[in-house]
Amino acid sequence: MGVLMSRVAIVGVGWYGFKPTTIDVSFQDMMFESSARAYANAKIDPRYDVDAFVDCQEDMWEGIAISDEFAPEPIGGALRPTFTVAGDGLEGIAHAYMLIKTGHFNVVSVESHGKPSEIKTLQDIYRFALDPLHVRPLDYVNPLFYAGLDAVAYMKRTGAKREHLAMVAVKNKNNGLSNERASFSTRIDLDYVLSSSYSIYPMTNYEIAPFSDASITFVLANEDYAKKLTENPVWIEGIGYSTETGTGATEWHEWGKMKSFRSAALMAYKMANLNGNPQVDFAEIEDRFSFMELLALEETMLVKEGEAHKMLEKGDLNRDGFLPVNPSGGSLSMGVQLEATGLSRLLEAYLQLTGKAGNHQLKNVRRGLVASWRGVPTYTSMVALLSV
């Protein structure tokens, strides 16, 4: 088969964690556990069958400078082609996709992990992501501000109310109740959220995703290998990623929008030969802040601008609705695993498409969208379109 024509598929996955703390394992143990499960799932031996290894992590999260040196051993990549992407796991998937498309790599694995429970000064590390020259010196600044600023601007532009943001939390926190990875799911109703105090206006603590520890590994293969390795390949129809601006230039950011989602989505859709709404059966969409689910739905063109909150209100985004969004419970239920967050959403989409989502399995799903953001204070987004 011609290299350019050959499609790229996910052929296996493994995960470990999704817990608020993982003191039982070192970060390397956790990487080994998830990767060993992924290779077992794909029925391959990484020491012979994987042509390259991609790892996604960031030094300040790891607490190790040049942490990519620690990447190969636990994932089977010692003395094999291995490299690190200092970004979200979905960017790693994009790199694996490209490697396979060159025709020189048949099977590539991608691991990402986050162990926020080990970072004693997590909020200080977030602060350290702010521009050192003209933002950090304003010592009352908190990176969560950026989410609040975008939320307020988004509500003003679209007419979405504070209640709509709370509705996202109610939907996702309840969806998570049937997902084994959703440590933060809880049975709450709208009044409960609305009567809670604000953390960052217009959001309460229920609308800001907490943190959890996890490692996730995916195995990708070209079309020939995918067909040999599994009866259930999930094809990556398109994948895109984009960064708008750093915290030194947020004055340039278009508040209440997320252009990086739009660019990443357009890149992914173009790859899939689509123009605009890809007509998916469900979506795993960024929701580490409640309003982001609505904003990301619009920026990825799954719904028309200003329509997301209306669909939410009608129940269209529920698990039994017209467009199920975050049937897993999303990050509000599963937590944020730092750079592994994108892969946690890809994992949910993969399980849905292979019919292995368990208690939160949707019926008759053949195409899904994953849209993830790197979180405050970044303006980096990734979008992947998957199908079976």
Add this chain to the structure above:
Amino acid sequence: MSSKINKLPGIKLKEKEMYSLIGLVEDMPQAKYDFAAGTTISKFLEGLKEGKILGRKCPKCGRIFVPPRSYCEWCHVATNEWIEVPQTGEIHTAVITYISTKREKIERPEVVGTIKLDVPGYRDGEYEFAGLFHKICVDPQDVISGKAIGMKVKVRWKPKEERKGNILDIECFEPL
């Protein structure tokens, strides 16, 4: 997808203005971590406290890992057996350092190196081995003369009551 930017916003600075603006903005990271040792390294550290060196064996290739690992990086399988290893070995390579980690001159030069432990089952001819990277209590002159390399050494433990379950419970390796 990207549209061309014809004119950048902002005011262009003249060279004189540019160089009159130089300054330094100081800041310091507050970065603290608690690294989980996990069950494997925890047991190793507990062993040190008791005056034992513990390794883990790979069920596939038989390699014994000291310090122990939960997995064999060469076979990518979980290790499954604890082995107490001898506290003797030989100096594989050593270095004399006259400066600290931060490159400041230190009073007395220190010798550090890797010790290949006398571990049974180790296959000859392989470059990797069960061993430890640690301080070596030998005369720096022995490193310079080459006498240190291959020298038989043993663990010098800290007094039992001072051991805390960390790598410093071993004071150094000293000649046998």
